[in-house]
Amino acid sequence: MDLLIIAVLGILAIAAASQLSDRIGVAPALILLAGGTAVGFLPFIPAIELDPQVVLEGVLPPLLFSTAVSISTINFRRELVPVAVLAILLVPLSAAVIGAVLTLLVPGLSLAWAIAMGAILSPTDAVAISIARRLGVSQRIITVLEGEGLLNDATALVVLSSAVSAAASGGVSVGGVLGGFALAVLVALGVGWLVGEASLRVRSHITDPTVDTVVSFTVPFLAAIPAEHMHGSGLVAAVVAGLITGHRGPRMLPPAHRVASRTNWHTVELTLEGLIFLVMGLEFFGIVEKVGASALGVVRAIAVAVIAGALTVVIRALVVTPMLKLLSHRTARWAIHWQENAEAIHQFQNRCSAIVRGEAEMPPVPWDRRPFAQVQRKLRQATNHESIARRARSLSSRVRRRGADLDYFAAEPLGTREGAVIVWAGMRGAITLAAAQTLPITAPHYSFLLLVAMLVAAGSLTIQGLSLPALVRVVRPAMAGPADEEEKAAVILLLVNAARDVASVGTRGASQHTAPTGAAGPGASGAQTTTSTPGLDKVSPTAPDPENNESLSPTTEQHGLVRRQGNDVVVSPAAVAKAWTDPTWRHDDLAPMRERALDIIRAQREALLDAGDEGLYSADSLEHALNRLDFQEIMLTSEPH
Template sequence: MNLLIIVAGLLAIAGASQISDRLRVAPALLLLTMGIAVGFLPAVPAIVIEPEVILEGLLPALLYATAVAIPAINFRREFTPVAILAVLLVAVSSAVIGGVLTLVLPSLSVAWAVAMGAVLSPTDAVAISIARRLGVTQRVITVLEGEGLLNDATALVVLSSAISAAVAGRTSAGEVLGSFVLAVVVAVAVGWIVGELTLHLRARVTDASVDTVISFAVPFLAAIPAEHMGGSGLVAAVVAGLVTGHRSPRLLPPDHRIAGNETWHTVELVLEGFIFLVMGLQLFGVVEDVRAEGPPIATAVWLAVLAGVLSVAVRAAIVAPMLLWLRRRGARRAERWDGMSEPRQEFEERCQAIARGEIPKDMLVPWDSSRRGVRRRLKGLAKRLAKGRRGTGHAHARAHAAQAIDRIRRVDADMAYYQQAPLGAREGTIIVWAGMRGAVTLAAAQTLPADAPNRPFLLLIAILVAAGSLVVQGLTLPWVVRAVRPTMEGPADEAERRELMGLLISAAKGVIPENDDDHILTDDARRRIVLAAQGASALVAHAAREEAFEGGEDAGWAARRAEQARARALALDMVRAQRQALLDAGELGLYSAGLIEYALTRLDYEEITLVYREAVHEDPPARVVPAPSGGHTVPSAAP
């Protein structure tokens, strides 16, 4: 029977995902509705899922999968609004909702009311898929993703502190703050260590399937120790995912990454669908408990509506001043940075001279004493350069100079990023309306102890708030986007594409001289390789290199195969040089994350193809047959 239920659930998840685009409804909403309909069938018994199954078994893996996919550079740039929404908003929402519940339900103590407020505060990631499908700008998507990744820890810390206060006595605000800081610090440390260690372990694995199996354990390797050490297991899983997503292109082979990404996408689809399907199935059992114990279900409904309205109102009250402050702060920083253009240019020129080995006597920039902020940053870099010159010599100073140039370029890219897609009132409206409740709310509500007053009643409120926000906000979010007209994500800028293409061409050109000392390549073949690199297609470059070798039966198969092997080696070196250049540019934020990801994916597939061709060419040589139109000979399958 359980096996049939699992199979039916998998088919339901697949079906909802397949028809969601046709119906223009998020798969989560379809699964929630399906679960409610099935749960109220007379033949289906009440279903109860232990909260640990979701909190400890599903959410770490689900958050890890989301964290791996989020661009690290975007997360760094949007960390301030993410921290405000994930920490301040959750704390304020818990206090406000708890205070209102205390007023309308005098029988509910302040501690239990705040605990209920913490249950209703964290948002769900389902809004991200809806917003992304609508074409909302990447800045809004990143803010929503980051908030969904981190606000669970804040809500669970506030919830546990409120429950402790209700059961054991009073808990001070200082204790709650201390618990939160401890949970985050421990989680960040454990998640970072686990992410780095597992990446270096996976880099030594030769089988892509084995690597994927190891990746399944990573979120739990981070979450379980963090929980035992007093930290947040969910935040630890998120940090491990961020480290993995940022570092894996440099450490893991492309076939491992592609296989892992596809598998994790499937896992994410199944886990998210299972959570919302179970949410709907559980509603019947909760309703029966409330009917037996009271208060009336109608009271739970209007309290859920009140809590939902409060959550949106508090969110708007936090998001509006946050965006105003972020815009003013960004304008002040941009003004200061632009005001430093002349000394910054002089400083960068000096750094470039140092990086070339031309060490000037005076490494400092003539500073204007009226300027602050950015001036101090560059002055600190200048001091480190001077220290490198006085200390370990030119090599140390040149390394510091290169770092200084990279930092200047990174700040320039950040300023351009904020100016190109500002977060205004229109984008703020989408951020407010996309704050839906979901899986974490349900799981957190089930962690309420059995002796909590009116526990089924509180659980019903949580389910109604989550379901109501998903239905109301989820179905109306497309209409809101059309009404407010926020900045939408358009195609990649053509100038940015050309600039990125120039980077790839330079990286490809830099490989050719190192591998062509004996000048086997003709000028025409070299030109064709560079043109192939212009399309970021090392596979075409490989074909051009092979066509440059005109051989026949007299040339000898050994020499020809050696030349072809060198052609494949050159093509692989080109791919790897281009990937290194792309990763360096991505860390500096010189190009959009979407364009970088697209180019890296192309290079990954090309390297896999080249490696496969190399493995195929290790087989016995094929015989040569004349080409139908004359000219070059082509290999044929050996008999």
């Protein structure tokens, strides 16, 4: 009963912190950390210790999976270079430098144990990125921080394991460390991909959204547990499964399943994030009590934590600064190369289109690059038009994707201002505390090292988290904003063209008929509503084009269900409710209209997903449009009670 009461109070505290954060402008993680620390120091509260395996195996996999599902895979691909630098190169560098300094600050601490401690303090926390996201900085900054937080734990845990082995056995080779890291990542990639694909295929056959959500809760563990048993990184496996699910889910899962799963996962994410920081604060007193009775003392632990925390920021800045300069030079070089070949690229795209139409045999390569030359040779070897056309589409898509990548880098460059935010937002969190608790109890000054890790994580979250808004106001980096009007118009045009293609196929060139999305069921109000697109509320993608003088469906006009009002198609819920009482109308007239509307919505979704794969529009615009399509399809496929 006591445990149940504590759990209920903890959940209520998490909910209260989330609500309070909006009023006082402080992230929920910081509120829970401070509250947990204050409660932990109360005299009638016993010292609390949490098994680190609970965090590493039970809490972090679903949290990282949820973050990976929601991240834009196209943006993640674009930012793979900075993510790799921060997640793979920065962690061992920080571990080595911090370890060398700790040997000077902590008596009796060997270099191997010091490097193990450096590995514990090096990784940033993907959960802590929520603090930066709330400030509204540009999506590029968030993607880099999220990608780093998703992957750097594998590097840190491999370095930690190797350092502990070296301390215990007296020696370890660089080749062994690199081999262990490669094995951990490769196993995680394979298991994560397999679980992600298999789970999507299974979930695509589930008809109940509630059952689908339950199955989705098991996916991160289905990826993490086998990967760990195969000496891989379970956390990276959960991340890979999440990336596969987020990228392939919209094509394979019904919208009702995805909406229900997304809502429930947000609830799980909120609860687990809050639990981590709340427990971190509650554990603080017990660790301080143990160190206070030791020879080194709390004061020395605070001094070591301050120096170690400062080193993490300095080393990070020394890596981020040249990295951003190299990225800037790379982007400039690509842009020049693209401009020099602009005419050839344009001709190449036209030739690919001609191949698809059967009017040409082989496209010229726009520039002498090996991948394109290989495709050209394959096109020569192809024996049928379908194979040639498929390869031409693929190559044309790659060229468009490269152009979209350059537009993306030019629109949101990562300069000095953005670099300052990337450096300061690299906060330590749950992974640091959990990794510290995996140290063997035989490690020298075990409690002291655990307190240092706790102080670095708590200090990083508190100092950097509270001062990050002020830093953003001072340096003024690129901020996330609504899509510009040109992009909105392009998305709307894409939706309208997809709808016209479906309508023209359905009528075999005859006049197109509209399928009012409001006709899925009776309305409760007599007011009239206007159909809308996912991208703009004033144009209906399922409506005919007034400029082409296309007529509305005669059946819908006869029943008074729809009428024209300027350029809009207006639906009368009262008329729909009245017509709904006629079984013949529902079977003979409504069903075909609803199927036509569903065909249009699904074609629009495919067009948006294809555009997303090529990176033609921002992730926010595509997500907004896809969400609107999902809700429209749910409305059309749901049955009234």
